[in-house]
Amino acid sequence: MTERDIENFRTFFADYVRSFYSHVPEDQKNITLKEEHSLLVCRIIRLLAGEQGLAPDKILIAETIGLFHDIGRFPQYARYRTFRDSLSVNHGNLGVEILTEKNVLGPLPGQEQRIVLNAVRFHNAFSVPHLPDAEDVFFLRLVRDADKLDIWRIFLGFFESKNNDIASAVGLGLPETPGYSQEAVACLRDRKSVALSLLKNMNDFKLTQLSWVYDLNFSSSFALLAENDFIRRLVALLPDTEEIREVEALLSDYVSRMRKAAPAERGYAAGRQGT
Numbered sequence: 001m002t003e004r005d006i007e008n009f010r011t012f013f014a015d016y017v018r019s020f021y022s023h024v025p026e027d028q029k030n031i032t033l034k035e036e037h038s039l040l041v042c043r044i045i046r047l048l049a050g051e052q053g054l055a056p057d058k059i060l061i062a063e064t065i066g067l068f069h070d071i072g073r074f075p076q077y078a079r080y081r082t083f084r085d086s087l088s089v090n091h092g093n094l095g096v097e098i099l100t101e102k103n104v105l106g107p108l109p110g111q112e113q114r115i116v117l118n119a120v121r122f123h124n125a126f127s128v129p130h131l132p133d134a135e136d137v138f139f140l141r142l143v144r145d146a147d148k149l150d151i152w153r154i155f156l157g158f159f160e161s162k163n164n165d166i167a168s169a170v171g172l173g174l175p176e177t178p179g180y181s182q183e184a185v186a187c188l189r190d191r192k193s194v195a196l197s198l199l200k201n202m203n204d205f206k207l208t209q210l211s212w213v214y215d216l217n218f219s220s221s222f223a224l225l226a227e228n229d230f231i232r233r234l235v236a237l238l239p240d241t242e243e244i245r246e247v248e249a250l251l252s253d254y255v256s257r258m259r260k261a262a263p264a265e266r267g268y269a270a271g272r273q274g275t
């Protein structure tokens with residue numbers, strides 16, 4: 001893969017996204033949200049890839065994945081007016097369909113195309129699936145981390161500013177009812193990701209986002225998480241209860257250990273698939 005390829009991909013992305021621009025302000029905000037998110041995930045994934053010591057051509061593959069990981073979001077929103085996959089379509093699969101139908105990755109060697117398509121397809125899977133090629137799993141883990149790091153930024157920007165002018169679909173349309181699900185707290189105590197299907201309200205979504213900490217793979221991701229204070233900031237948006245404080249302590253302890261841990265003890269730890 002070459003610089004020329006990534007330039008062409010950036011042009012394709014910009015043109016494709018522009019075709020979904022809308023005169024309806026609400027819709028345009030949601031499209032812009034995902035356009036900016038895709039470009040920021042490119043930056044974060046480049047950073048993570050660089051810190052892993054990848055060669056320049058491999059960093060370009062990582063950037064391609066960042067650029068295209070949410071390409072399915074645009075037709076998803078156009079057709080269903082939501083970013084909630086359970087109410088519409090799996091946007092990872094839809095992204096693969098678009099890239100394949102339009103042969104966007106055509107100029108790349110087959111192996112690179114496969115790496116990008118697997119990363120797009122599974123970036124939003126509940127857990128990392130078993131894939132035959134270790135390189136596919138590596139790039140998938142990279143985009144899953146970069147994606148979460150930017151979603152935390154967006155979500156906190158939305159809730160901390162209490163700015164209703166921000167794209168409505170950030171909150172997945174969940175109700176702002178009091179309390180939270182005990183099932184979600186139980187997952188956090190067990191160091192498991194909370195399934196999106198468990199969500200009953202916005203507090204559950206905040207707990208889900210906290211549980212993503214257990215799905216991070218790279219020490220630089222834990223460092224970025226800590227630098228941005230995402231755990232404390234998410235907890236500050238939840239009810240101040242004993243069990244939430246306990247969850248915060250568990251997560252903070254986990255992050256400080258994982259920042260220093262060897263790769264085998266992080267995302268590749270026992271009990272996780274896809275190694």
Ligand SMILES: [Fe+2]
Nearest residue numbers: 069070123124
């Ligand atoms: Fe996504």
